[in-house]
Amino acid sequence: MWTGGLSRWVALHRQYQSVRSDGTVSEPVSEQTELAFKRISEILRLAGLSMSHLVEVVCYRVDVKNNLNQFIPVKSRYFQ
Structure with a gap:
């Protein structure tokens, strides 16, 4: 049985583009x-939350074989 309560929800469901x-x-x-992660982090901060409050993150990548080595180190700084 659920005995806790949810104090707030923040739904981020769009593509966070890499436009400077x-x-x-x-x-x-x-x-x-x-x-992308800076933008998401800032939206969460304004809501009084942090990246650690995220329940699910879906990242779509192109050319994983050649780009994963650039993606993982950045993601690791935001999700520990």
């Missing part, structure tokens, strides 16, 4: 990943 503040698109996967 000047409107240009970042090229390296590491920079794209950093921009």
Whole structure:
């Protein structure tokens, strides 16, 4: 039986694009990943939450064989 309560929900369900503040698109996967996680982290911070409050994160990647080595180190900094 559930005895706890949920004090708040924040649903993030869109693509967080890797567009820099000047409107240009970042090229390296590491920079794209950093921009996306920074944006998500800031949205959560404004809601009084952190990345540790996330229940599920789905990341779609292209050319995993060549890009995973850039993605994992950045993701590891945000999810420990």
